[in-house]
Amino acid sequence: MTTSNLLLVNENVVKEMLKLFDRTEETLLEDVICLKQWMKTQPHLPEILDESRIRNFLIFNKCSVEKAKQKIDMYYTIRSLIPDMYENVNPKRPNMEKLLDIIYWIPLPQLTKEMYRVHMFKLRNKDLIERLEPRDICAHVCNIQEMRLAEDCMLGDVIIIDMDGHTMAYLLKFTPMFVAKVAAIYEKIYSIPMKGMYIINSHPFVDNLLSLLKAVLKPKLFQRIHVCKDTRILHENFPKEMLPKDYGGEE
Secondary structure (H helix, E strand, O other), X not given: OOOOOOOOXXXXXXHHHHHHOOOOHHHHHHHHHHHHHHHHOOOOOOOOOOHHHHHHHHHHOOOXXXXXXXXXXXXXXXXXXXXXXXXXXXXXXXXXXXXXXXXXXXXXXXXXXXXXXXXXXXXXXXXXXXXXXXXXXXXXXXXXXXXXXXXXXXXXXXXXXXXXXXXXXXXXXXXXXXXXXXXXXXXXXXXXXXXXXXXXXXXXXXXXXXXXHHHHOOHHHHOOEEEOOOOHHHHHHOXXXXXXXXXXXXX
């Protein structure tokens, strides 16, 4: 399986993942071929996905061919259901290039021992936060997800959000409708299990964000959100060698 130089995925780890679903690389390839043949019979699908992406759709859905079919179908059809979320998402567009001057949203190179991928979100330039648009962040994350769909392999995601520098005015841009659409994209397309969210350097106004998340997330997912006023929670849950140096780690 092709992997990015930025995302470390040991081939033995991939084999361990497949073992959890009673699959081998050989039987997985058979399922990939089955899905490619199925895609050729679906005239509404604009293209045939490459094998790496099909493999990940299978792994994200516990190697269920039928569930993978549903997610692949939705991968294309959701663009017509919520087209506003897919406008101006090309990473070379000015709005997307400016976004990179304001934030960091990056997947960390190493997987956790549970084979989860950890993502870090923080402000790069706190003075520019009022220029930050939630839709641009969503587009940036979707672009990263596209890369991961081709090159990564994991059993779930863990998200770390550093609230240092955030303001109440900025959080008010996150409307219930917008958050619901983001949740739909994450769940209905990529179906990567969200195994944990750690909100660090929190402020009192984060309670408003939590109320919004509680309204749109399934209770099981909401219970996986952890809030801390500093960064101690990171060292309690992640090995030092995984964390960035900015947070007392070694990465």
